[in-house]
Amino acid sequence: MSPGLRKLYDALNSHGGTVAELLDDAGASDGGKPGPPQVAAAGPRTAAQPDEYELLLEMILEGSHLHYGPQRLVRTDDPDLALLVGDELYALGLARLAALGDIDAIAELADVISLVAQAHASGDRELADAVWAAGAVAIGWGSNDQHAEAKRLARAGEPGALEALRSGARTV
DSSP, rough: OHHHHHHHHHHHHHOHHHHHHOOOTTTOTTSOOOHHHHHHHSSGTTTHHHHHHHOOOOOOHHHHHHHHHHSSSSSOOOOHHHHHHHHHHHHHHHHHHHHTTOOHHHHHHHHHHHHHHHHHTTHHHHHHHHHHHHHHHHHHHOHHHHHHHHHHHHHHTOOTHHHHHHHTTTTT
């Protein structure tokens, strides 16, 4: 298990409740490469508290995995419970971010959550992954006009959205 997932596991276990009861680290993996939480935490915008950003983003990403799959650390066969616990993880991560006072990152994550939902509703996991990747760069390094345009394209369902988001994620 990667250090990021280990920190998430420990934090959720300490949190207790249903989320702790559903923890299952058997075979939990994030693919062995840095994911959105690690990318964002490596940026200059998050340099003052990289561990906190990584953890709160792991929480939000875990919520997304509960909503859309594949499940990683928090696992349940009950789709309704998965949605509820996923929402709880979104809330836990966003509350930690709000405590940091990072309004720009809060706005970015609101866009990430809504655009990921839109991508999954249309069956486009590739676009959802690109939204996460580009969002992580914007949180860690800051947004720009190119990123705003890529999100506009994604919201509108334009065919160039995927490449625009990928291009923004490659700027790091």
